Amino acid sequence: MSAFIRSREFLLTIIVATSFFIYFPYFVTSPEPLPSIESWLVTTTVVIVSFAVLVSLYTMTRREALRVTKRGKGWPYGLIMIGLTWFMIIVGVISGSSADAFRFCTDAFILPGDATIYAILVFYLTSAGARAFKLKNLESLVLMIGAVTVLLKQAPLGEYLFPYIGPVGSWMVNNVGMAATRVFAISATLGGIVLAVRLLTGKEMAMVGLLSRRKKD
Amino acid sequence: MSSIFKICATIDRRVWYALIFLLVGYGLLRPVGFPLIVGPEVKQAYAVIESLKPGDVVLINYDISAFGWDEIKGSALSMVPHIFSKEGVKVILFTDQDQGYIYLETTLKQIGSPMKGYDKFPWYEVQGKKYLEDYINIGFIPGFDKAIAALASDFRGVVGRTDWYGNNIEAWLDANGIKSASDINMIVTLDCAGAQGSWVNYWYLPYKTRIVNAMIGVSAPASINSYNVGMLEGIVVSVRGAAEYQYLSKYYGTALISMDAFSMLQFMLIIAMIIGNVGYYFWERKQEKVS
Numbered sequence: 001m002s003a004f005i006r007s008r009e010f011l012l013t014i015i016v017a018t019s020f021f022i023y024f025p026y027f028v029t030s031p032e033p034l035p036s037i038e039s040w041l042v043t044t045t046v047v048i049v050s051f052a053v054l055v056s057l058y059t060m061t062r063r064e065a066l067r068v069t070k071r072g073k074g075w076p077y078g079l080i081m082i083g084l085t086w087f088m089i090i091v092g093v094i095s096g097s098s099a100d101a102f103r104f105c106t107d108a109f110i111l112p113g114d115a116t117i118y119a120i121l122v123f124y125l126t127s128a129g130a131r132a133f134k135l136k137n138l139e140s141l142v143l144m145i146g147a148v149t150v151l152l153k154q155a156p157l158g159e160y161l162f163p164y165i166g167p168v169g170s171w172m173v174n175n176v177g178m179a180a181t182r183v184f185a186i187s188a189t190l191g192g193i194v195l196a197v198r199l200l201t202g203k204e205m206a207m208v209g210l211l212s213r214r215k216k217d
Numbered sequence: 218m219s220s221i222f223k224i225c226a227t228i229d230r231r232v233w234y235a236l237i238f239l240l241v242g243y244g245l246l247r248p249v250g251f252p253l254i255v256g257p258e259v260k261q262a263y264a265v266i267e268s269l270k271p272g273d274v275v276l277i278n279y280d281i282s283a284f285g286w287d288e289i290k291g292s293a294l295s296m297v298p299h300i301f302s303k304e305g306v307k308v309i310l311f312t313d314q315d316q317g318y319i320y321l322e323t324t325l326k327q328i329g330s331p332m333k334g335y336d337k338f339p340w341y342e343v344q345g346k347k348y349l350e351d352y353i354n355i356g357f358i359p360g361f362d363k364a365i366a367a368l369a370s371d372f373r374g375v376v377g378r379t380d381w382y383g384n385n386i387e388a389w390l391d392a393n394g395i396k397s398a399s400d401i402n403m404i405v406t407l408d409c410a411g412a413q414g415s416w417v418n419y420w421y422l423p424y425k426t427r428i429v430n431a432m433i434g435v436s437a438p439a440s441i442n443s444y445n446v447g448m449l450e451g452i453v454v455s456v457r458g459a460a461e462y463q464y465l466s467k468y469y470g471t472a473l474i475s476m477d478a479f480s481m482l483q484f485m486l487i488i489a490m491i492i493g494n495v496g497y498y499f500w501e502r503k504q505e506k507v508s
Contacts, residue, residue, distance in 0.1 A: 042363070042370040049360035098338065098382075106319060114283030122482070126237055127230040129486045130493035148487055154457055155483030156476050157251045166254065174445060181438040 012202045019200055060085070084109070146172060219500060226496025233489060240485055244478025251480050253473075258444065259461040262429050262451025266296065269403065271305025274395060278365075278406040278416070279310070279317035285409030285433045286320055291459025291472025292431035293320065293407050298328045299466045300405060301344035301352070307393050308352035309401070311368075313361050313412055318381060321354065328468075339382045349380075353389055356381025362415040369398045369419040399424050408432040413440050417448045431458065 004010055018041060024030060025038040064078035072078075088105055095101045133144050152158030153169025198204040269275065277297060281289055300308060312318050322338055329343035339348045346352050355376050358364040367375045373396060380386045394400055404416050404426055413430045420426040431453035432440050444452045453462050456479060459472035 039370040039374070043367045043374055045363040046358060046360045046367045046375060049363055053359065103319075106316075110316075111283040111286075111319075115287055118284035119287070122241075123234045123237055126482075126486055126489055127233045130228060130233060130489040131230075133490045133493060134497045135494055144490065148490070151483045151487055155480040156253045156457070156460075157480035158483060159254050160252045170256075173441065177438060178442060178445060181442050185439070185442060 008202065008205060011205070016200055019196070057085070057089075146176070222496055222500035224496070225492050225499075226501045228492065228496075236485060237482065240481045241478045244481045245475060248474050248477045251477055253460060253464060253476055255461040255465060256458070258452045258454065259458050259465065262296075262431075262453050263299075263462060263465045265403075265427065265429050265450045266299050266303070266405070269300070269303040269306045272307075273303075273305075273402040274307045274309065274393060274400060275300055275403045275405060276309045276311055276401050278404065278408075278412060279312035279321045280314055280406055280408040280410050280412035281312070281320045282314050282316045282409050288433040288456055289407050289409055289431060289459070290320070290324075291456055291463060291470055291475075292453050293324050294327060294470050295459065295463040295466050295468040295472070296405060296407070296429075296431060296453065297324050298344055298468050299462075301328070301346050306351075308346065309395075310352065310354040310356075312357045313364050314410065315357055315359070318354075318357050339380065339384070349384060349386070349389055353386050354381045355386070361410070361412070362418075365412065365415040366419045369423065372396070372398045372401075398426070401426060403427045403429065405429045406431075408436050408440070411436040411439055413443060413449060417443055421448050429453075431462075 021034065021037045021041055025034045061082055064082050066072075067078040068075045068082070088102070088110075091099075091105060092102050133140070133147065135141050135144060149165060149169050149172055152162055152165045153173075159166045159169075195204060199207060277300065279293075281293070300306065310321055312321055325338070325341045325343060329341040331337070332340045332342045332347055335341075339354055341348055343352070348354075358368070358375060360367065364375070373390065376386070376390070378385055378387050390396075398420060401420075404420055406412050406416055406428065408430060409432075411432070413428065413432065413436075416426075416428050416430075421428055427450050428448070429451045430440050430444070430449050432455070434455040437454045440449060440452050440454070443449045453459060456472050456475060460476045460479075463470050463473045
């Protein structure tokens with residue numbers, strides 16, 4: 001039974017069937033029970049995601065515990081990570097997510113740390129402005145003109161002192177920037193479609209963990 | 218003279234860090250009040266929310282985590298009270314981030330006050346709207362895009378019978394005629410992780426639900442893309458957009474105050490680029506040629 005569930009054919013059948021029930025009613029107006037099955041499958045993913053949190057907790061604890069016991073590189077951080085994770089879980093389960101103790105831990109440790117890491121970017125950005133934006137060739141000149149124009153447009157004072165910069169900056173964002181963004185978006189979407197086709201034709205079984213298991217076997 | 222160019226080329230990065238610290242600190246503590254021009258995107262976002270009619274149902278999504286709160290809070294603290302101020306409009310609060318409920322409650326705490334006879338969440342009154350009468354909080358649903366898709370597919374099934382705090386909300390949903398996603402008139406999504414793409418895919422495309430989006434700077438290109446093709450009705454980009462919205466809606470706050478520091482910082486970035494290039498051309502490049 002276990003071998004059957006792990007077999008390529010069984011997993012592929014599930015992938016094809018699930019894809020059919022989700023894709024078909026999305027693109028084509030379908031009679032019942034297809035929309036209901038689609039709705040049930042989509043709703044089920046939310047439940048699966050909730051369980052996936054438990055899986056990630058298990059794998060994180062296992063990985064860090066191994067690192068600590070083997071005294072791997074940076075093992076003290078692993079110890080802190082396990083300690084804080086389980087401390088938050090225990091406090092949260094015992095007192096509830098709205099309790100003062102849980103909120104204190106969140107407000108005192110998680111939020112300032114998270115926000116600080118993001119805010120540090122501004123320091124790096126300015127230092128990089130002085131070091132990286134060097135006019136070495138035509139391409140770097142174009143990059144710099146674009147950067148300065150958008151910076152002046154974004155700064156309220158820049159837009160006020162140089163009124164013509166606003167429309168120029170907006171044009172750059174809405175045309176030049178958009179062209180690049182759309183290329184990226186369309187490329188990513190095409191990549192997603194190719195991946196889906198490869199998955200449906202059984203050429204991308206690594207996604208369901210089959211390839212790594214086979215290598216291990 | 219060459220020693221000046223050498224200094225320009227080799228300024229210690231800690232000097233830049235100290236200058237940023239001083240400029241931002243000064244700008245925040247002593248705002249000068251530089252003029253602010255409101256852009257067409259923010260005017261449009263404001264007009265869309267202003268157009269809400271009694272009986273409309275708005276779902277506000279908190280796609281907010283700690284890292285982005287300081288950037289998005291200006292939008293949250295001006296757009297949310299603006300929505301709550303619209304008479305007869307019903308509001309559903311939701312978050313697709315595990316930390317989102319913290320910011321959701323922080324917002325309500327700052328713009329509202331506990332209802333008479335209550336002292337804690339969810340019993341808060343905001344702009345005259347009372348909990349379980351005019352608004353509800355369905356809280357966090359895990360899965361991010363999967364949660365947004367599931368809400369579109371089976372709204373009542375995913376929301377369930379109770380709110381984030383365990384109160385029964387079935388009567389409230391029935392009374393406001395909310396049976397499925399098509400009964401929601403507008404989505405306002407405050408994004409730190411770019412949730413607008415999922416709202417567009419699963420709500421705008423099948424139901425043509427109106428979407429207004431405020432986001433942090435890194436999510437802006439994708440949002441501007443969706444806005445330019447008409448899938449988002451209004452966008453509020455980063456702190457600058459939030460400041461413009463605060464100015465328009467008259468819910469003044471930190472975003473508006475921080476605009477002076479923002480201007481100073483942007484100009485400092487440009488000055489840093491100029492100094493770096495002066496040093497590069499008149500000293501560093503010569504050194505490269507010599508070696």
